[in-house]
Amino acid sequence: MTTLAATETHTVRVRLNGRAVEGRATPRMLLTDFLRHELHATGTHVGCEHGVCGACTIRIDGALARSCLAYAVQVDGATIETVESLAPERGRLSVLQTAFQRHHALQCGFCTAGILMSLDTLLGAEPDAGEDRIREVLAGHLCRCTGYQPIIRAALDAAARLREGDADA
Amino acid sequence: MKPAPFDYLRADDISAALSALHDAGEDARVLAGGQSLGAMLNMRLAKPSLLIDIMHIEALGAIREEKAALVIPACVTQEALLRRSDLHPLLAKALPWTGHVQTRARGTVCGSIAHADPSAELPLCLALLGGEVSIRSRRKRRTVQAADFFRGMMLTDLRPGEMIEAVRIPLARKNQRFAFTEIGRRHGDFAIVAVAAMREGDTLRLTVGGVNDTPAIREWATLDTADIPDALNDLAWSLDARDDLHATARYRRDLMRNLGRIVIEEVSS
Incomplete structure (x- = not known):
């Protein structure tokens, strides 16, 4: 057990979207910056950098997290999933992502990466989630251009299709 | 919105965390989930020289x-x-x-x-x-x-x-009843006023958050239904409600009277 010095960079190893990867980070490096600048996974967006807007939401060891409220050194050894993990293969979107497209649930797309992670986690854990639960989870995100209604419609549509086992929706 | 530099220690057990905390004194902060401290660090409202991560202490x-x-x-x-x-x-x-x-x-x-x-x-x-x-x-x-x-x-x-x-x-006892409610700008944001109530027999206990610097506690040995509005009004005026960016003092007093009535009714019904 050693103290990692503030002024030096340290190796951080994570499992990112199923792949073992590593990068270098000083202790103060935010996980958002580590993902984007070190691991070049730029799908995760950086908004407020103090945990309010939700744009940087990812999964750490299966649980939702604001990646701006975590430092890279904290997640050494962890499993991380970002928005890049959602599409089942290149050129094909997930049921939820397709529903976002169908319902125009994004305009500028800045908040979308985080919202997709939250809703994907919700629908994975609670396939029967209704509008109330979707609204509750969405409350952890700020969207400044789409308006939330299309997002709720997309989530409800995706939930219904997932329940019907429609993997290619 | 990047924190000032800090050293980082991932503690394996509590004695290691406490030793490091002892050695570093006021310059160290304990890091658990980081959901409050992280925001403080990123905004540089806190600038510890050492963070002691305790989340791996089984x-x-x-x-x-x-x-x-x-x-x-x-x-x-x-x-x-x-x-x-x-x-x-x-x-x-x-x-x-x-x-x-x-x-x-x-x-x-x-x-x-x-x-x-x-x-x-x-x-x-x-x-x-x-x-x-x-x-x-x-x-x-x-x-x-x-x-x-x-x-x-x-x-x-x-x-x-x-x-x-x-x-x-x-642990809750069978004869106790509880209620909680709050008003904030968005579900999950910090409350403008939050109120919690507990009734045990005739005794009624109320705590109010978001008004004073610390949770305000009031207890009544008995409180007749007819006296509730006056009691809540007295409570609202006795606390240190202030105007700020989120709400006026007057609105906070109004919330205390209304939310207070809601939680008292819930624990009394």
Whole structure:
């Protein structure tokens, strides 16, 4: 057990979207910056950098997290999933992502990466989630251009299709 | 929005964390879920030279029952508490208001208590239920009552070299009834006013958050229905409601009267 010095960079190893990867980070490096600048996974967006807007939401060891409220050194050894993990293969979107497209649930797309992670986690854990639960989870995100209604419609549509086992929706 | 540089130590056990905390003194901060401290660091409202990460200390990870109390150690997340099947009825009502799903997954119960935000739900619940905070330093352990632990806005009884090891919440008794409600701008945001109530026989106890620097506690041995409006009005004027960016003092008093009535009706029905 050693103290990692503030002024030096340290190796951080994570499992990112199923792949073992590593990068270098000083202790103060935010996980958002580590993902984007070190691991070049730029799908995760950086908004407020103090945990309010939700744009940087990812999964750490299966649980939702604001990646701006975590430092890279904290997640050494962890499993991380970002928005890049959602599409089942290149050129094909997930049921939820397709529903976002169908319902125009994004305009500028800045908040979308985080919202997709939250809703994907919700629908994975609670396939029967209704509008109330979707609204509750969405409350952890700020969207400044789409308006939330299309997002709720997309989530409800995706939930219904997932329940019907429609993997290619 | 990047924190000032800090050294980082991932502690394997509590004695290592306490030794490091002792050696670094006031310059060190304990890092658990980081959902309050992370924001403080990123905004440079806190600039510790060392962060001691306690989240890998297994001994601090499991909730247990002990002497008619729920003992919640320092690494238990708010989500883990919320998922408990026999959760205390007040916590079952208040925890869904604590942050968002996304922050509860990492934010800890003890971290919220240590942060001591005046409008946070968990300090309010701890104060209403007469909970205790178990504090530890390298050589000493001590226990502080919730009412004595919160000393001011984001100010607690913790001294340099000390950390919260656990909080203890008395288990609910059959003759007790509980209610909680709050008003905020968005579900999961900090409350403008939060109110929690407990009734046991004729005794009624109320705590108010978001108004004073620490949770305000009132208790009435008996309170007739006809006297409730006056009692709540007295309470609203006796607290230190102030105008700020989020609400006027007048609106806060209005919320205390209305939310107070709602929770009293709920525990009395």
